[in-house]
Amino acid sequence: MSMPAIQVTDLVVRRGGRLVIDGLSFAIAPGTVTGLLGPSGSGKTTLLRCVVGVQKVCSGEVRVLGQPAGCAPLRQEVGYVTQSPNAYADLTVEENVRHFAALYGRPKQAATAAVARVGLTDAAKQLFRTLSGGQRARACLACALVANPRVLVLDEPTAGQDPVLRRELWQYFAKLAETGVTILVSSHVMDEAARCDRLLLMRDGEFIADDAPAVIRASAGTDDLDEAFLRLVEAPQLAATASLNGQRTPATPAGVAAGPTAKDGSRANYR
Amino acid sequence: MPTRNFVHVSARVFRELRRDYRTMTLFIISPALVQIVLYGMLSTHPNTYNRCGLIVMGLFPSAPTFLFAAFMVHRERHSGTMEHLLTTPVARADIVLGYIVGFTLPAIVQVAISFAITYGILGIDVAGPWWTVGLLAMLNSVLGVGIGLFATNLVRTEFQLVLTLPVLGVPHLSLSGLFRPYNEMVGWQHAIATFLPWRYAVGALAELKDHTTVNATLLFNAAVTAGICVLLFTVAVQTVFRRRTA
Amino acid sequence: MIFTRITLAIAQRALRELRREPRSFVFLVGAPALLLCVVRYVFNSPEEFAGTGAMMVGVFPAFSMMVVGSIMVVRERNRGTLEAVLATPASRLELVCGYLAAAVTLAFFQALCTTAVAFGVCDLDTASPIWLVGLVAMLSGIFGMSLGLAVSALSKNEGEASHFIPGAMVPQLLISGCFWPVAEMTSWLRTVEGYLPLSAVTRSMTALRENRFGGMSLVYSVIAMLAIIAVSQVGAAASIRRRTA
Numbered sequence: 001m002s003m004p005a006i007q008v009t010d011l012v013v014r015r016g017g018r019l020v021i022d023g024l025s026f027a028i029a030p031g032t033v034t035g036l037l038g039p040s041g042s043g044k045t046t047l048l049r050c051v052v053g054v055q056k057v058c059s060g061e062v063r064v065l066g067q068p069a070g071c072a073p074l075r076q077e078v079g080y081v082t083q084s085p086n087a088y089a090d091l092t093v094e095e096n097v098r099h100f101a102a103l104y105g106r107p108k109q110a111a112t113a114a115v116a117r118v119g120l121t122d123a124a125k126q127l128f129r130t131l132s133g134g135q136r137a138r139a140c141l142a143c144a145l146v147a148n149p150r151v152l153v154l155d156e157p158t159a160g161q162d163p164v165l166r167r168e169l170w171q172y173f174a175k176l177a178e179t180g181v182t183i184l185v186s187s188h189v190m191d192e193a194a195r196c197d198r199l200l201l202m203r204d205g206e207f208i209a210d211d212a213p214a215v216i217r218a219s220a221g222t223d224d225l226d227e228a229f230l231r232l233v234e235a236p237q238l239a240a241t242a243s244l245n246g247q248r249t250p251a252t253p254a255g256v257a258a259g260p261t262a263k264d265g266s267r268a269n270y271r
Numbered sequence: 272m273p274t275r276n277f278v279h280v281s282a283r284v285f286r287e288l289r290r291d292y293r294t295m296t297l298f299i300i301s302p303a304l305v306q307i308v309l310y311g312m313l314s315t316h317p318n319t320y321n322r323c324g325l326i327v328m329g330l331f332p333s334a335p336t337f338l339f340a341a342f343m344v345h346r347e348r349h350s351g352t353m354e355h356l357l358t359t360p361v362a363r364a365d366i367v368l369g370y371i372v373g374f375t376l377p378a379i380v381q382v383a384i385s386f387a388i389t390y391g392i393l394g395i396d397v398a399g400p401w402w403t404v405g406l407l408a409m410l411n412s413v414l415g416v417g418i419g420l421f422a423t424n425l426v427r428t429e430f431q432l433v434l435t436l437p438v439l440g441v442p443h444l445s446l447s448g449l450f451r452p453y454n455e456m457v458g459w460q461h462a463i464a465t466f467l468p469w470r471y472a473v474g475a476l477a478e479l480k481d482h483t484t485v486n487a488t489l490l491f492n493a494a495v496t497a498g499i500c501v502l503l504f505t506v507a508v509q510t511v512f513r514r515r516t517a
Numbered sequence: 518m519i520f521t522r523i524t525l526a527i528a529q530r531a532l533r534e535l536r537r538e539p540r541s542f543v544f545l546v547g548a549p550a551l552l553l554c555v556v557r558y559v560f561n562s563p564e565e566f567a568g569t570g571a572m573m574v575g576v577f578p579a580f581s582m583m584v585v586g587s588i589m590v591v592r593e594r595n596r597g598t599l600e601a602v603l604a605t606p607a608s609r610l611e612l613v614c615g616y617l618a619a620a621v622t623l624a625f626f627q628a629l630c631t632t633a634v635a636f637g638v639c640d641l642d643t644a645s646p647i648w649l650v651g652l653v654a655m656l657s658g659i660f661g662m663s664l665g666l667a668v669s670a671l672s673k674n675e676g677e678a679s680h681f682i683p684g685a686m687v688p689q690l691l692i693s694g695c696f697w698p699v700a701e702m703t704s705w706l707r708t709v710e711g712y713l714p715l716s717a718v719t720r721s722m723t724a725l726r727e728n729r730f731g732g733m734s735l736v737y738s739v740i741a742m743l744a745i746i747a748v749s750q751v752g753a754a755a756s757i758r759r760r761t762a
Contacts, residue, residue, distance in 0.1 A: 014762075015762055016762070052604050053604075053759070053760070054600055054603060054604060054759065054760055054761065055760060055761070055762075056760045056761060056762045057760075070759065070760065072606065072608070075604060075605055075606045075607075076606045078604070079604075080601070080604040082597055082600060082601060084597060086596055086597030086598050086600075086601055087598060087601070088530065088534060088596075088598060089596070090533075090534045090537040090538065091530070091533060091534060091537070095530075095533060099526060099529075099530045100601075100605065102522065102523070102526035102529075103523055103526055103527075103602065103605040103606065103607050104605060104606060105522065105606070127537075140601075143601070147605070291673070291676075291677060293672075293673070293677055294676065294677045294680050297677075297680040297681065297683075297684040297685075298680060298684075300684065301680070301683045301684040301687070301688075304684070304688050305683075305687055305688055305691065308688050308691045308692055308706065309691065311692075311702055311703045311705065311706035312691060312692070312696075312697045312701075312702045312703075312706060313697065314702075314703050315701055315703075316701075331683075334683045335680065335683060338676065338679050338680055338682075338683075339676070342674075342675055342676030342679060343676060346674075346675075346676070428538070428541075429588060429592065429675045430538070430541055430585070430588060430592065431538070431540065431541050431544070432675070433584055433585065433587070433588050433675060433678075433679055434541060434544045434545065434548070434581070434584065434585065436584060436679065436682060437548060437552065437577075437580060437581055437584055438544060438548050438551070438552075441552045441555060441556070442551075442552070442555045445555050445556055445559050446555070446559075450559050450696075451559060460558055
């Protein structure tokens with residue numbers, strides 16, 4: 001691919017003495033929507049924090065837009081939304097987004113536009129702490145969008161949102177990607193995964209699948225991504241117990257990434 | 272009435288405190304440090320030193336237990352763990368007693384160290400027996416927990432909680448009798464001081480400077496202090512540890 | 518102190534948050550004045566009060582601002598907004614200076630209130646003009662905030678930061694001569710007094726009380742305060758970890 005937007009090489013991260021990520025390598029092409037899926041504890045948030053540059057790394061390299069993750073110039077280009085929506089409780093939505101606009105050097109109009117894009121114009125003058133969980137998540141998204149970033153890193157941005165809103169957000173992400181923004185989104189809601197260009201299925205700090213959603217579905221032999229994930233997780237376990245019992249191992253689904261490899265995500269037209 | 276269950280609450284509180292090494296270090300060295308400074312300040316006036324040193328020795332444990340109680344309980348009230356605790360079968364009396372024991376247990380270590388330094392190294396000279404001073408010090412640490420729990424009712428954010436420290440602490444200390452004995456206060460100072468918990472704590476301690484045995488004044492002051500504790504904990508059960516909230 | 522667009526944005530935000538908590542604002546601006554009144558009446562007469570009172574005009578603002586400053590960074594960290602801000606182009610020094618800039622505004626109102634009460638209600642009398650006393654009181658407030666920010670950057674939570682008050686503030690209050698003249702303390706304590714941060718405040722206030730315009734003693738103390746502010750700011754910024762485990 002042309003220079004990848006995000007390039008991770010041999011990443012090793014330890015948290016609280018536990019090895020969370022062990023030698024992960026991959027690259028993400030610019031202008032794509034990549035979904036990072038997996039159960040909680042798999043290392044999704046840790047990986048996202050590495051890309052943003054707020055995670056202590058044991059070894060390995062993370063480069064975003066050709067520069068080391070977290071360096072000063074990059075902070076102007078990378079937008080980040082944390083897993084639990086955090087903003088200033090005693091400020092209104094508008095004031096929060098305007099504050100982040102000021103930090104990024106963007107005008108007030110950019111703040112108003114960002115608030116409109118996440119559908120919070122009606123609640124713009126409400127105090128952050130009075131918002132519902134879903135509204136808070138959207139307000140924090142507006143704080144990241146106001147930066148007009150080239151790379152957007154989102155940790156479970158649609159948690160607890162209603163389906164109509166979720167669809168609108170994902171349509172917006174697709175539009176952003178068409179303008180060249182690279183989006184890395186984590187989620188544990190599998191059906192949202194269908195809207196990504198490429199899926200990284202993560203478990204215990206490793207990728208058990210790395211491909212377009214259609215390919216993963218096909219290789220796991222099911223249309224339901226939840227089921228596909230389960231099959232991919234259980235396949236090696238089934239193989240292990242079968243070999244212990246001296247039985248012939250069932251065919252493992254093709255397309256399962258054998259160890260971490262860098263693959264170019266294909267833009268399958270499944271939408 | 273409290274049962275043996277309070278031990279579980281105390282153990283949890285104590286474990287949480289113990290993990291915080293920096294606070295524990297500060298907590299243990301601060302009274303010793305203050306005593307040393309007092310000695311250095313007042314070494315030319317032994318009479319004043321004996322009085323101030325004695326009162327500070329006995330009163331100081333009240334401050335850190337206040338901080339522990341106020342901040343930890345405030346955090347629990349606002350993070351939902353308090354609500355969670357109140358849905359379990361543990362009786363409220365057990366919860367209150369659990370917190371009291373959990374917060375005052377570390378105070379024993381602090382008191383022991385400050386006593387060792389004040390009596391042993393600095394050589395303070397007071398008439399009353401050290402174990403009486405010790406008992407009063409522990410009573411004051413329990414008082415600190417009560418005031419801390421009460422303070423969590425006055426504030427909404429931790430920001431405001433930390434502001435209450437100087438605002439409540441300085442007037443309380445000024446009119447407690449440390450600087451000028453209660454009996455010498457006049458007018459409105461005297462009136463306000465009558466309602467301050469520390470005035471009774473100091474009153475009890477001051478008696479030990481010149482009297483070798485426990486006398487009526489000391490018992491009266493100690494009893495009022497204990498009574499204030501009971502009052503504060505009753506209020507706490509109704510407010511901090513209320514099962515149904517809006 | 519660096520004044521960039523980001524520093525001002527952060528200062529604006531901090532002040533706006535405080536405006537939404539009017540109780541806290543009133544507390545903060547009025548607390549030193551209130552405490553001054555309380556202490557005044559521990560003394561029998563204005564003459565006895567004068568020495569301690571003058572010092573308190575500087576110490577109480579410094580103390581209350583330090584108490585507030587000590588939880589500012591901790592609060593941001595625990596709410597998660599610190600991480601969000603650190604992912605923006607804002608540098609750590611700008612963040613810390615933003616808070617200090619907000620403190621300048623607060624310190625102004627606080628000093629106004631404190632000196633008004635000190636000279637009007639508490640019958641304080643100094644050799645220096647009131648406006649100079651107010652100015653130094655304002656600097657003391659900023660000084661306190663700076664020290665508080667340094668403590669805050671080191672603390673894990675608000676409870677831990679609060680223990681600095683009995684642990685670090687109270688000994689300084691005692692040694693710097695607020696309750697007992699420094700001249701009557703033992704020699705080693707007097708030596709220590711010379712090196713304490715709070716002494717910069719007490720010495721400058723005493724200089725104001727004794728000399729018209731304070732003289733060289735005031736100049737030295739003010740320089741010391743400014744130096745300590747600079748060091749605290751840099752220290753606070755440096756101890757905020759951008760990358761955490």
